[in-house]
Amino acid sequence: MDVSESNQSDWPLRPWLLAGALGLAGLLVWLLSDGANHSPWRMAGTAFVFFGSIAAAFTAERDRWKEPLSFALIAGLVMAGLAWRATAAGDRYADEEYGFAAGVIATALALPLFQAGFHRTRFATPYARVHYHVWTDAICAAGALAFTGAAWLLLVLMSELFHLLKIDLLREAMGEEWFGWTYSGVAFGAALGTLRNQVKVLGTLQAVVTLVLSILAVPLALGLALFLVAMIVSGPEVLWQATRSATPVLLACAAGAWVLANAILRDSDGEMSGNRVLRGAAFALALAILPLTVFAAVSLGTRVAQHGLSPERLWGLAAISVACAYGLAWFVALVRGLKRGTWREGLRRANLYLAVLISGVALLLALPILDFGAISARNQIARLESGAVSPEDFDYAALRWDFGDTGRQALARLQRSGNPRIAELAELAAKQSQRTYGFGRGRDFRSADELELRVQPDDPELRRMVVDYLRANAYVCQEFCVALDLGADAKGRREVALVESGRYSRVALPAGTQEPEVAPAAPAGFGPSSRVEIRTVPERYIFVDGRKVGPPLGSE
Structure with missing residues (x-):
């Protein structure tokens, strides 16, 4: 392409200005994010400075600064809003980190579109211009990061x-976080400014990178062709038997096929290699994307049918929908352009339309419009009420921890269920003090008879409270343990030391949501015959078979 169309010119002061601007931005990021008080407004300010400065660094030109400044302000404000939501939400929402990631994707896609002038020319924007900025932005970012590492x-x-x-002045400075942020910003800005000034070099680097990547397209095309043939012969059932790994592997292969096909396609037929093998590989890779994404969708759909919806699976469905949109658009472009020999240009135009569409969809998903936690909670409750999942197999812990406020509200309704078993297991999940993995489903809530427990002294009321705590927190006392009464705390709760092999945990009952204090405990040989006691020497300690274990318990 004609590089002059990119609106990017040589600007001798650019490296110096970007070094100073990004160095100042790094210092501001440290000032806003430093310390334990990560308040929502501080995190919003951090995101605004970070993303706004990066957007400005990639778009600012000597004779054109108003539009880049506006774009940088918009990008910074959007990311600041998403950062504020993610940090202010606490655990009220189920997917705040995914929403922030979607905002990053939307911003990254919008950057080359803005650089290519899409905001002025809309879909009349030449594809070559967008393609140029996508690759040069990636090269500049990678080069600037490499230079920053070298500078360190x-x-x-x-x-x-x-x-x-x-x-040791430098040694001491390197140990300060403010210096690290500032120095990294200066180094990244200087490298980025230098690289953006080398328009001709960037064009050459783009050609070299795409040429090297295109070499990988041939083995990948052959591998995908053999995979699809083998799957047709053996049947796709093997994919459904490996639903945990099939979906990400298939999507990764589809993404690799898309990248390598674009490396061969370049930005025009004139720039594209005339090698028939490479052109055939590009055609094969473009054709393989749709079946790969469809199989990935069916694989995830199988898992959803088995276990229902969750926020993570809904985000996975959104990602697969995007991948399927690419696969379908490329397949249609191939079919429509094959006879006329225009399939390559059709793929390029599809890239432009899909980039705009996906940027908008990612921004929509990032905004607090769709509550994936509420959608998942309704789906899971419907499965329980319909009998698709039994009360023992239902994942009550997911409602407690993974679905946000709507999940906990649904769990509270289940505690009032007319089914005693559902109400009991829902109440146990509601009492959990922290998320447990591997014990999250109802069948893993233990009964009182399944607990290997000795309470000292054997007070019935204390035993009831200890049993309630252990049933709700399956990660504690998975084998034999001893509950020692430590007396009442300042709030009138019963303090208990739960001694098990290798450690003891100190909790106050009835327990809220605090994390128990854990300390080293019993030596090897701990079991039901062990004598567990508290001695004052001169402070109180736990003794197992006459041996002191762990730190002191404090005064009586």
Whole structure:
């Protein structure tokens, strides 16, 4: 393409300006994010500075700064809003981290579209211009990151050199977070400014990178063709038997096929290699994307049919929908352009339309419009009420921890269920003090008879409270344990030391949602015959078979 169309020109001051601007941005990021008080407004300010400065660094030009500044402000405000929501929500929402990630994707897709002037020319924007910015942005970012790493290596070497003279100024500075953020910003900005000035070099690098990647397209095309043939012969049932791994592997292969096909397609037929093998590989890869994404969708659909919806699976469905949209659009472009020989241009135009569409969809998903936690909770409750899942197999812990406020509200309704078994297991999940993995389903809530427990002294009321706690928190006392009464705390609760092999945990009953204090405990040989006691020497300690274990318990 004609590089002049990219609106990117040589600007001698660019490296210096970007070094200073990003160095200041790094210092501001440290000022806003430093300390334990990660308040929503501080995190929003951090996101605004970080993403806004990066957007400005990639778009600002000497004779064109108003539009880049507007774009940077919009990008910073959007990401600031998403950061505020993610940190202010606490555990009220089920998917705040996914929403923030969707915002990052939307911003990353919008960057080359803005650089290519899509906001002015809309879908009349030349594909070559968008394609150029996608690749050069990636090359500039990778090069600037590599230079930043090299700059740190140089700083380490210089600090060690001056350390030989007992001058540790650099060593001490490197240990300060503010210096690290500022220095990294300066190095990244200087490298990015230098690379963005080298328009001709960037075009050459783009050609080299795409040429190298295109070499990988041939073995991948052959591998995918053999895979699809083998699957047709053996049947796709093997994929459904491996639903946990099939979906990400298939999507990764589809993404790789898309990247390598684009590396061969370039931005025009004139730029594309005339090698028939490479062109055939591009055609095969483009054709393989649709079946790969369809099989990935069926694989995830099988898992949804087995276990119902969850926020993570809904985000997975959104990702697969995007992949299927690419596969379908490319398949249609291939079919429509095959006879006329325009299939390559059809794929390029499809890329432009899909980039705009997916940027908008990602932004929509990032905004607090769709509550995936509420959708998942309704689906799971419907499965329980319809009998699709038994009360013993229902994942009550997911409602407690993974679905946000709507999940906990649904769990509270289940506690009032007319089915005693559902109400009992829902109440146990509601009493959990922390998320347990591997014990999350109802069948893993233990009964009182299944607990290997000795209570000292054997007070019936204390035993009832200990049993309630252990049934709700399956990660504690998975084998034999001893519950020692430590007396009442300042709030009138019963303090108990739960002694098991290898550690003891100290909790106050009835327990809220606090995390228990855990300390080293019993030596090897701990079991039902062990004598467990508290001695004052001069402080109170736990003794197992006459041996002191763990830190002191404090005064009586």
